[in-house]
Amino acid sequence: xxxxxxxxxxxxxxxxxxxxxxxxxxxxxxxxxxxxxxxxxxxxxxxxxxxxxxxxxxxxxxxxxxxxxxxxxxxxxxxxx
Amino acid sequence: xxxxxxxxxxxxxxxxxxxxxxxxxxxxxxxxxxxxxxxxxxxxxxxxxxxxxxxxxxxxxxxxxxxxxxxxxxxxxxxxxxxxxxxxxxxxxxxxxxxxxxxxxxxxxxxxxxxxxxxxxxxxxxxxxxxxxxxxxxxxxxxxxxxxxxxxxxxxxxxxxxxxxxxxxxxxxxxxxxxxxxxxxxxxxxxxxxxxxxxxxxxxxxxxxxxxxxxxxxxxxxxxxxx
Numbered sequence: 001x002x003x004x005x006x007x008x009x010x011x012x013x014x015x016x017x018x019x020x021x022x023x024x025x026x027x028x029x030x031x032x033x034x035x036x037x038x039x040x041x042x043x044x045x046x047x048x049x050x051x052x053x054x055x056x057x058x059x060x061x062x063x064x065x066x067x068x069x070x071x072x073x074x075x076x077x078x079x080x081x
Numbered sequence: 082x083x084x085x086x087x088x089x090x091x092x093x094x095x096x097x098x099x100x101x102x103x104x105x106x107x108x109x110x111x112x113x114x115x116x117x118x119x120x121x122x123x124x125x126x127x128x129x130x131x132x133x134x135x136x137x138x139x140x141x142x143x144x145x146x147x148x149x150x151x152x153x154x155x156x157x158x159x160x161x162x163x164x165x166x167x168x169x170x171x172x173x174x175x176x177x178x179x180x181x182x183x184x185x186x187x188x189x190x191x192x193x194x195x196x197x198x199x200x201x202x203x204x205x206x207x208x209x210x211x212x213x214x215x216x217x218x219x220x221x222x223x224x225x226x227x228x229x230x231x232x233x234x235x236x237x238x239x240x241x242x243x244x245x246x247x248x249x250x251x252x253x254x255x256x257x258x259x260x261x262x263x264x265x266x267x268x269x270x271x272x273x274x275x276x277x278x279x280x281x282x283x284x285x286x287x288x289x290x291x292x293x294x295x296x297x298x299x300x301x302x303x304x305x306x307x308x
Contacts, residue, residue, distance in 0.1 A: 070182040
């Protein structure tokens with residue numbers, strides 16, 4: 001199955017990259033911008049069944065490696081089951 | 082008093098750090114490749130600067146899972162002395178050996194400059210009496226912006242874990258923090274480079290006293306063999 005893991009800076013953590021992209025959007029005349037945050041998308045392709053045990057393992061690697069809980073949040077979408 | 086300098090793929094200050102401890106402090110020093118599973122008889126483990134694993138994912142995130150880091154974790158848990166410089170500091174934060182995390186500089190620029198740093202009273206040997214109120218050390222990083230939550234920052238201050246603060250903040254770091262130690266006082270980390278500040282041709286020679294102050298926290302005899 002295919003898993004998309006989205007990692008984003010925590011809401012209360014400064015995001016210098018997002019701020020810079022936001023400024024650029026404003027200078028392009030993009031109106032009404034209220035916020036810009038830059039995160040990353042990690043695409044996984046895994047040969048496994050979507051079981052509670054698998055979800056627990058996935059949560060674990062998201063916390064331990066794919067994101068840093070001090071500064072980032074993560075969520076994932078499972079597709080192509 | 083034996084020193085081991087870790088080497089990861091992408092470390093690039095390993096030789097500078099080796100030179101600081103071997104020539105600057107005249108201590109028996111060796112390299113320790115990241116595939117090693119033991120730190121051996123080391124009394125100090127140095128995690129040097131660079132771009133381990135190309136800074137992929139997050140700086141320090143992948144180095145943290147190298148075999149040697151499991152050994153460093155056990156060694157630190159047993160009270161062993163660990164000193165991370167620049168990328169080494171980032172790795173120690175990722176590994177959970179130091180609190181907080183380092184993110185992109187607020188300016189988004191890579192900053193390469195000699196900084197004035199205020200010395201904080203942290204340990205019996207790392208304090209303004211030993212080092213002076215202010216020192217100068219070079220920085221060279223794009224991700225030195227220290228972050229920790231409010232409770233974490235209060236804890237750092239209450240336990241005197243802050244080692245150095247920038248006099249003029251170059252990266253947006255919270256509370257101007259440039260270096261910290263763990264609560265127990267055996268794991269040290271800083272973004273500035275003492276390994277680039279001890280030779281005559283360096284912009285400053287304060288790095289020697291900084292390295293000595295870190296070591297002396299556990300091994301006071303290092304102060305008696307000042308070079």
